[in-house]
Amino acid sequence: MTREHIQSTIFELLKKTAPETDPHSLRPDENIREALNIDSFDALQFLVALNEKLGIDIPEEDYSKTTTLGSLTDYLEQRSR
Amino acid sequence: MTDFLMPSLGADMEAGTLVQWKKKPGDQLTPGDIIAEVETQKGLIEIEIFEAGILESYLIEEGDKVPVGSPMARLRPEGSSKKTPETHPIQEKSQASKPLAAISEKTPSESSSSQKKTSEEIPRIKISPLARSIAEKNGIDLSSITGSGEGGAIIKADVEKAMVAKAGEPAGKETREAPSTAKTIPQESIRTAVAAAMSRSNREIPHYYLEKRIDMLAAMTWLQEVNRQRKISERLLPVVLFIKAVAKALESSPELNGIWDNGLQIQNQVNIGFVISLRAGGLLVPAIRDADLKSPEEIMAVLNELIPRARALKLRSSELSDSTITITSLGENGADKVFGVIYPPQVAIVGFGSIINEAVVHEGMLAIRPVVHVSLAGDHRATDGLSGSRFLEALNNNLQNPNAL
Structure with missing residues (x-):
C-alpha cells in the first residue's frame, strides 16, 4: 500500500465526514478533529471507515497516534507493512 | 372513523408540508407504519401511525402545507364499520407533543x-x-x-x-407549495x-442548576477493557455510559423524567432526548427510547443509526416528540462544563462536559484522575434542588459501577 493511496483514502473519508471542509488544506501537523470540527462520534466513524477501506485495525490505545494528518499517515503506512 | 392529524413535532412547529403519501386508500395500517413524509423546519420527517385500521381517504394532497392539528386523512379504526366521523385525533399517542403544540x-x-x-x-x-x-x-x-x-x-x-x-x-402561493x-x-x-424553543424555555421555565464532579477512572478503565476486545466498529463511546447511567438514575428520581402541562406528569417510559449538533449549525434532539431497558451495546447501536439519520435530516415523527428528559454531552476536547436549557415541556436536562484530568482527593491522597463535570438543570415548578441532588448522587454511583450498567 503506497503512502499516496493511504493519504487519498484519508482525504476521501474526511470529505465524507466533513463535506463542507477542504481536507487537502490540512497541514501535516494540524489536529484533524480541531481543524475540521469533527466530534467524538464522527471521529470514531472515520476510523471505522478507514479500517473498512484499508483493512487496517486501529486499537483504541493507538488513537493518540491518529490525531494529525502526518501522524495518521505514518501510522497507517507502518501498520500496512 | 377518525381523522389523522398533522402532528406537532416540537414547540416551534406551526405547519408541515405533505411531501409524499406512503400509504394508499384501502391500505391496512398497523401501529408504527409510516403513513407519510412531511417537510418541517427539522427536515423531512417520516410520520408514523399509532392505531391499527384502514386508510379510508386522503384529506389533503401532496404539496399541501397545513397547520399542526389539521386533518390529513380519514381512517377506519380496526373493528369499526363505516359510521359518522369522530373528531378524535389519532396522533395523540405522544403526550409530550401535546403541550408543545398547545403552548406554541x-x-x-x-x-x-x-x-x-x-x-x-x-x-x-x-x-x-x-x-x-x-x-x-x-x-x-x-x-x-x-x-x-x-x-x-x-x-x-x-x-x-x-x-x-x-x-x-x-406572493401568490397560499397553501399549495411544491x-x-x-x-x-x-x-x-x-x-x-431552536431559537423559538429555547427562548420559550427561558421565558417560561424557572431553571435551577446543580453540578457534580464525577470521577471517571472506573468507567474509563472498564470501557478500555471492553473496547480492547472488540473490533473498531463495535466499540463503545463514553457517552453511551452517560446515557445508561442517567436512565438508571431516574429510577430513584422519577420526578425528573416527565413533562410540565399545568402540573408535573411523570412519564413511565424513559426516553432520553440526545442533543445532536448539525455541522452547519443548529441541533436536533431525537429520542433514545426505553434507554433504561437497553444495554450499553444497544444504546451504541441506536446512536450509530440515529446520528447519521439526524444529520441527514431524516427523522421520524415520534423520535422528535417522545423525549422525557434531555442529555447534552460535549464530547472530548470541548468545554469543561455545560449548563443546559430545558427543552419544553420536559422538566430537566443533564449536561456532560468533556472528560478531563484533574487533581482530586482520593482516599485521603491527592491524585490525578479523569473526571467529568455533570450539571443538572431542573424546572423549579416541578422539582426542587433536593431531587436534583439525589439524582446526581445516583448518577455518580452508577458511573462508579460500570459493570452493572
Missing part, C-alpha cells in the same frame, strides 16, 4: 409576564413568539400584517408572506426552530 399557539397576552412586557411595546398585536422573532430578524413591520391565526393572531406564515411581498416577489427535498431545507430554519 399561545398569544403574548395569554403567556408569561415577560411576554406581556413585549406586547406592551407593540400594542394590540397578537403574534406567536416564532412569528415575532422572524419578523424582528427581517425588519418586518408588524402593523402592516393581517394575522390569519387563531383570533387574528399573526403566525409564521403571515410574516413569511410579508417577507416575500417586501422582497418584491409575487414539495422540496430535505436537502433544500435551509439550516436557517433549524436555527429559527
